[in-house]
Amino acid sequence: MGLRGEAAIVGIAEYPHRRKYVGPRKFTTEQWAELTKMALDDAGLTARDIDGLVCADIREAGMFTPATVVEYLGQPVNFAERIDLGGATAVGMIWRAAAAIELGICEVVVCALPALPIPSHPVPQPVNPMMYFQSSSPNWGSPQAEFDIPYGNLAQNCGYAMIAQRYAAEFGYDPAMMAKLVADQRRSAAINPNAAFFGAPVTIGDVLASKMIADPLRMLEIVMPVAGGGAVVLASKAVAARCRHRPTYVTGFGEHLTIKTPTYAQDLCRTPVGPASRQAFSMAGITPRDIHAAEIYDCYTITVLLTLEDAGFCGKGEGMAFIREHDLSCGGDFPVNTHGGQLGMGQAGGAGGMTQVVEAARQVMGRADARQVTGCDTVYVSGTGGVMSEQSALILQGG
Amino acid sequence: MDTQLEKPMPLPTPVTRPYWEGLAQGRIRIQRCEDCSAWVFYPRSHCTGCLSNRLSWHEVSGDATLYTFTVTRQPTAPFFADEVPQCLAVVELAEGIRLTSTLVDVVDTDIHIGMRLKPVFDHVSETITLLRFAPA
Numbered sequence: 001m002g003l004r005g006e007a008a009i010v011g012i013a014e015y016p017h018r019r020k021y022v023g024p025r026k027f028t029t030e031q032w033a034e035l036t037k038m039a040l041d042d043a044g045l046t047a048r049d050i051d052g053l054v055c056a057d058i059r060e061a062g063m064f065t066p067a068t069v070v071e072y073l074g075q076p077v078n079f080a081e082r083i084d085l086g087g088a089t090a091v092g093m094i095w096r097a098a099a100a101i102e103l104g105i106c107e108v109v110v111c112a113l114p115a116l117p118i119p120s121h122p123v124p125q126p127v128n129p130m131m132y133f134q135s136s137s138p139n140w141g142s143p144q145a146e147f148d149i150p151y152g153n154l155a156q157n158c159g160y161a162m163i164a165q166r167y168a169a170e171f172g173y174d175p176a177m178m179a180k181l182v183a184d185q186r187r188s189a190a191i192n193p194n195a196a197f198f199g200a201p202v203t204i205g206d207v208l209a210s211k212m213i214a215d216p217l218r219m220l221e222i223v224m225p226v227a228g229g230g231a232v233v234l235a236s237k238a239v240a241a242r243c244r245h246r247p248t249y250v251t252g253f254g255e256h257l258t259i260k261t262p263t264y265a266q267d268l269c270r271t272p273v274g275p276a277s278r279q280a281f282s283m284a285g286i287t288p289r290d291i292h293a294a295e296i297y298d299c300y301t302i303t304v305l306l307t308l309e310d311a312g313f314c315g316k317g318e319g320m321a322f323i324r325e326h327d328l329s330c331g332g333d334f335p336v337n338t339h340g341g342q343l344g345m346g347q348a349g350g351a352g353g354m355t356q357v358v359e360a361a362r363q364v365m366g367r368a369d370a371r372q373v374t375g376c377d378t379v380y381v382s383g384t385g386g387v388m389s390e391q392s393a394l395i396l397q398g399g
Numbered sequence: 400m401d402t403q404l405e406k407p408m409p410l411p412t413p414v415t416r417p418y419w420e421g422l423a424q425g426r427i428r429i430q431r432c433e434d435c436s437a438w439v440f441y442p443r444s445h446c447t448g449c450l451s452n453r454l455s456w457h458e459v460s461g462d463a464t465l466y467t468f469t470v471t472r473q474p475t476a477p478f479f480a481d482e483v484p485q486c487l488a489v490v491e492l493a494e495g496i497r498l499t500s501t502l503v504d505v506v507d508t509d510i511h512i513g514m515r516l517k518p519v520f521d522h523v524s525e526t527i528t529l530l531r532f533a534p535a
Contacts, residue, residue, distance in 0.1 A: 129404065132476040138407055146409045147441045148499045150529060151487065152471070152479040158487050161469035169467070169512035214469045215507075263489045263499045264441075268467060 002283035007098035008240040008247030008399060009232045009361040011043025013112075017196045017228035017345045017355070021117055028058035029072040031114030035231035036073060043233050044244035045108060052079035052100055052109035054093040056350055059118050079106040086135065086385025087297055088255070089113065090353035091392035095253035097234045107239050112231035113351035135386065136261075148261050156299065157222065159262045159387030161214035164302040166268045168216065171317035175216060177324055178301040179207035181336075182220055182343055184328035185298070189340020191330075191370045196226045196346035221301040226346030230354040232361060240399065248364040252284030252395035262387045273382055273391035274310035280380075281312070284395035288312040292376045293363050294334070295356035297384040297391075298341040307382050308336075311393065330371040338363060338371050353383040357394070364398045406478045408527050415442040417456050422528035425520045427461045429496065430454040440496040459494055461518030463532060466491045470507045490516060490532050504533040 013035045026034070032055070040046060053070060061068040066080035079100045085092045090113060097109035130138065136154035138145045148154065167173065186202045189195035202220060210219035240247035254276035259265050281287055288311060296307045305319040313334075314322040322334075330338035339345060339359035342352045360379040362368045368376075381394040411419045418441075421428035430439040433455055437448035445452050468488040474480040475487075486502035502510060503519055515535035522528045 132404075132478065133407075134476075140410050141412055143441050145407065146411070146415060149407050150409050150527075151499050151501050151531075152475050152482060152485045153487055153499045154475050157473070158469050158471060158475050161471075162467040162487065162489060165469055165512065166467035212472045214471050214473070217469075261499070263497055268489075 002252065003098055003102055003250060005249045005251035005284070005397070006237045007101035007234050008237065008249045009094070009396065010235045010240050010243040010245065010247055011039040011045065011233040012230070012358045012361050013038035013042060014194055014230040014355070014358050015116060015228050016194045017226045017348055019196050019224065019226050019346060021227035023116070025117050025119040027060055027118050028114050029060055029069065031116055031229060032058070032069050032112050033073055035112045035114055035229065036110050039110060039112070039231045039233045042244070043235070044242070045233060045235070045239070047073070047075055049108040049239070050075045050110055051077050052097060052106035053077050054081045054083060054097050054109060054111040056083050056089050056113055077106065079109065085383070085390050085392065086350070087299060087353045088383035088385035088390050088392040089350060090357045091253070091381060091383030091394050092255060094232070094234065094250060094357055094394055095255070095392070098250035098253070101234060101236050107236045109234045110231060111234065113229055113354045115229040115348035115351035116227045144261055148263065153261070153263070156387060157214045157217065160300045160302055161217045163262060163268045163306070163388060164216050167302065167306070170269055172320065173216065174320045175208060176204055177320045178221055178305070179204040181301050181304055181323050181328060182207045184332065185337045185341045185344045188330040188338050188371055189344025192340050192344070195340045195344050196224065197340060197344045217300060217302070221343070223299050223342045223347035223352065226348050228346065228348030229351040230358045232357060245365045245367070247399040248361040248396050249399050250394060251397045252280035252282070253393065254279030254283070255392040257390040259389045260386055262389065265389070269306065270316070271306050271310050271388045271391060273307050273384065273393060276391050277311035277382070277393040280393040280395050284397065286378065286395065288380070290378055291380045292335070292378050293338050293360070293373045294336050294380045295338070295360045296336055296341070297353055297356060297382045298337055298343050299347065299352065299384060303384050303388065304336065306388065311380065311382065330368070330373060335373050338368060338373060356381050356383070360396050364396055404478050408524065414444050418442045419527065421458070422520060422530055423522070423526065427459050427518060427530065428456045429459050429492070429494065431457050438494045438496045440498055459492060462493045462535070463490045463516040463518070465510070465512050465514045465516055466497055467512055468502065468510055486510060488532065498530070500530055500532050502533065503531045509534070
């Protein structure tokens with residue numbers, strides 16, 4: 001079952017992630033065009049090579065999104081997808097693109113997640129109270145509208161906090177180890193010019209002293225919203241052979257969805273990234289011990305902890321000890337989120353998970369500069385959408 | 400902060416109405432599948448165990464334990480600014496189903512996972528009663 005490992009990431013593009021964006025504002029379509037050109041140039045390909053595209057929602061269209069992007073780019077395609085998996089979207093894009101290439105539908109697929117601010121509307125717009133519901137649906141008939149939102153259970157912070165509390169009750173909890181995870185990642189971010197926290201490491205004490213948001217999650221354990229975005233180009237083996245960089249082959253993937261609101265999860269401490277990762281490792285024919293770097297979706301510290309356990313890097317309940325025993329920075333003995341993760345890059349809207357994909361490819365291509373992991377051939381990537389309700393995993397390997 | 404914002408309230412549907420009517424009367428009624436005996440929550444048209452549409456309503460005691468919780472130090476949305484800190488909870492009924500609620504009549508330092516809870520019927524309007532929980 002699965003991929004043969006004959007589709008590769010051949011080009012990458014990434015906007016610098018910044019808390020305060022000072023550049024020119026651009027519509028999502030314009031950012032799509034810009035990121036596509038950057039990624040094609042990086043690969044050594046041209047616009048005419050594109051015959052597939054994977055997108056997520058854009059600000060300028062509510063439906064017919066792929067056609068809107070295709071038309072704007074002026075490049076017809078044989079394969080177009082729109083992915084709606086929250087933070088698992090980037091990983092979901094990559095495996096679908098790889099599958100389409102292996103099926104022979106297309107040869108060169110662009111996947112982009114732009115997230116710079118768009119221009120301000122010339123006519124002042126009223127505040128839409130719908131924005132307060134964030135990812136929770138207040139529509140009539142929505143289970144969340146009826147059974148969760150009226151109690152105040154909406155958006156992300158409270159769900160992740162309740163997962164962390166449950167974990168604490170079942171397995172114990174060491175706030176200092178969650179803080180160490182942040183400090184290790186921020187060391188990597190501090191030497192990544194694209195990270196919002198470039199040049200700004202933190203200590204364990206800084207994390208523990210940051211403001212409590214929803215017990216037990218503190219401010220520095222939660223991603224900071226930023227402007228950013230990124231893109232990758234995938235290509236067939238034949239095309240990859242004429243590209244500029246070492247092809248980063250997609251050799252395994254998995255995806256698993258269970259619930260939308262964590263109240264209804266069977267077991268909050270055993271997350272969908274478990275089955276997704278087992279499928280990915282099995283497809284690639286490797287084990288967690290073969291991984292040289294793990295780019296783990298990190299909207300919150302608890303997400304990384306549970307992914308380390310459920311993906312099999314350590315046993316259930318051993319995550320705190322694993323963090324204590326390993327240096328997780330890019331120069332450490334078990335590199336996690338070598339770009340600083342989203343806790344170090346900042347989270348650019350729905351594009352956060354693309355930072356993990358771009359960094360994984362960068363590491364395999366040997367282009368991570370000061371952050372380069374020596375001999376990095378095999379990388380694990382995860383994506384997490386909702387409140388650990390839809391998760392995905394990738395294995396990327398050098399050709 | 401916009402104080403004009405009305406709190407979002409449940410708007411029952413034809414399928415869920417018996418649940419809300421029960422709460423208004425101080426009774427907790429939960430669906431159970433007549434084919435596979437699974438308890439189903441929230442109310443649905445079909446069973447989450449076997450997708451049977453033969454679901455019937457049963458009154459339950461409301462005896463519960465705390466599955467997990469958090470104390471919000473920041474409002475989850477502006478509608479709840481006046482309730483901060485909220486003790487948001489996932490509560491497990493004796494029947495094994497879980498629901499979203501908030502804890503009342505408890506000091507946050509006394510909250511612990513596994514604690515026994517009893518239902519509190521909060522009649523927030525003429526038609527809507529929210530199901531909250533307090534230490535048993």
